[in-house]
Amino acid sequence: MSWIKESTLNCFHYLVVKILRSGEIPKHVAFIMDGNRRYANKKRIEKINGHTEGFHKLTETLQWCLDLGIPEVTVYAFSLENFKRSKEEVDGLMKLARQKFQTLINEKQKLMENGVCVRIIGNLELLPEDLRKLIAEAMIITKNNNKAFLNIAFAYTSRDEMTYAIKDILKGIRDDDILPEDINEDLISKCLYTYNSPNPDLLIRTSGEIRLSDFLIWQVSNCCIYFADALWPEFSAWDLFAAVFYYQRCYTNLQNITKAQNITNYNSRVTNYLNKLYNERDIMLQKRCASKVLAYDENK
Numbered sequence: 001m002s003w004i005k006e007s008t009l010n011c012f013h014y015l016v017v018k019i020l021r022s023g024e025i026p027k028h029v030a031f032i033m034d035g036n037r038r039y040a041n042k043k044r045i046e047k048i049n050g051h052t053e054g055f056h057k058l059t060e061t062l063q064w065c066l067d068l069g070i071p072e073v074t075v076y077a078f079s080l081e082n083f084k085r086s087k088e089e090v091d092g093l094m095k096l097a098r099q100k101f102q103t104l105i106n107e108k109q110k111l112m113e114n115g116v117c118v119r120i121i122g123n124l125e126l127l128p129e130d131l132r133k134l135i136a137e138a139m140i141i142t143k144n145n146n147k148a149f150l151n152i153a154f155a156y157t158s159r160d161e162m163t164y165a166i167k168d169i170l171k172g173i174r175d176d177d178i179l180p181e182d183i184n185e186d187l188i189s190k191c192l193y194t195y196n197s198p199n200p201d202l203l204i205r206t207s208g209e210i211r212l213s214d215f216l217i218w219q220v221s222n223c224c225i226y227f228a229d230a231l232w233p234e235f236s237a238w239d240l241f242a243a244v245f246y247y248q249r250c251y252t253n254l255q256n257i258t259k260a261q262n263i264t265n266y267n268s269r270v271t272n273y274l275n276k277l278y279n280e281r282d283i284m285l286q287k288r289c290a291s292k293v294l295a296y297d298e299n300k
Contacts, residue, residue, distance in 0.1 A: 003103065004110045007063050013237050017067055020241060023248045026201035026224075028072040029065060032215055033058065035207030035231030042231070048092035053233040055100055064237050066148060068244060074151035074200060076215045080123065080160055094128060097154070101134040108141050115147025121193035122156035123164070124288075136289035151197060158217035165191035168277055177273040186266075190274055194219055201254070202247045204240075206232045222257045224250045 009017065033054055040050025058075060065073050078097070083090060104111070104118065111118070120135045127135070135154070168191050172178045178187075189195070199219045205212070208229045212220070226243040228235065266274070 003059055003107055005059050005063055007067055008060055009067055009237060016241055020244055021069055024251045025069045026247050028198055028200045029070050030074040030200040030203045030216055032076045032205035033232040034209055039231040039233045047089055051096055057233050057235055064240050072149040076153045078154045080155055080157045098131055101138055104138050111142050115145045117145040117149045118142045119151045120154050121151055122154045123160050126155045132288050136285050140289055157214040159214055161193050172273050178270055182270050204243045206230055206235050224254055
C-alpha cells in the first residue's frame with residue numbers, strides 16, 4: 001500500500017476542514033498509535049494483520065493532516081518495550097517495517113514531488129542491518145524536502161533518547177568542545193533525536209489509554225494532549241477533527257505558556273559543538289546506507 005494516497009474525505013468533511021482552518025491549526029501533531037493488537041483480537045485476526053491495518057490508517061491519517069494544513073507529524077511506530085513481545089510478533093513487525101520502508105523508497109519520486117521529508121528517530125543500532133540500510137536510504141533521499149515532515153519513532157523511548165543526549169554532551173566535554181557551564185535545557189533539547197523539529201503542539205493517543213508510554217516526554221511538557229477512545233485502526237477523520245478543535249480551545253493558554261519561556265542565545269563554542277555533533281550523525285547515517293543511495297544523493 002502506498003504511503004501517499006488520495007484523500008478519503010467527503011464534501012461534509014471538507015466543510016468541517018474549512019471551518020477548522022479558520023482557526024489556529026497545530027503545526028506539529030504527534031500520534032501514539034495504540035490499539036492494533038486489541039483491534040486484531042476484536043476482529044479475530046492475526047496480530048500482524050492488526051498492525052498492517054494500523055499502517056493503512058497511518059497513511060490515511062497523514063493525508064487528513066495535509067488536508068488540514070498540518071505540515072509535520074510524528075508517530076510512535078515501535079517502542080523499545082515492544083522488543084519484549086513474543087519473537088513471532090517482533091519478527092512480524094520487523095518484516096512489516098522492511099516492506100513499508102521499501103515501499104517508501106520505491107515511491108521516492110512521489111515523495112520528491114510532494115516535498116516530503118522522512119526522518120526516523122530512535123536507537124537504530126538495535127535494528128537488523130538490512131532494516132537500518134532501508135531507513136538510512138529513506139532519510140537520505142528525502143532530507144532536502146521541506147514541504148511536509150514525517151517523523152517515525154522506531155526502536156524509541158524517551159528515556160533512551162535522553163540517555164544518548166547526555167552521553168553526547170559528556171563526550172563533548174571530554175573532547176573540550178563545550179564546558180560544563182554550557183549545559184542547560186536548550187542544549188539537551190538540541191542533542192535529542194528530534195533536534196530538527198519543533199516540539200509538538202498537539203499529541204493524540206488512541207485506544208482510550210491515558211498515558212504517554214515514554215514517548216516524547218521531554219518535548220511535550222507544554223503540549224496539548226488529547227486522548228481518543230477509538231482503537232488506532234478505527235481512528236476516523238472525526239476523531240482528528242475533535243482533537244484539533246480541542247487544541248483550538250486550549251490555544252490561548254498554550255500561547256501564554258510559550259511566551260513565558262526564555263529563548264537561549266548560544267555562544268560560538270556551543271554552536272560549533274552542535275554543528276560537529278550533527279555532522280557526525282549525518283556521516284553515521286551515510287555509512288549505514290548502500291552506495292547506490294549515495295550516488296543518487298550526489299546526482300540530484
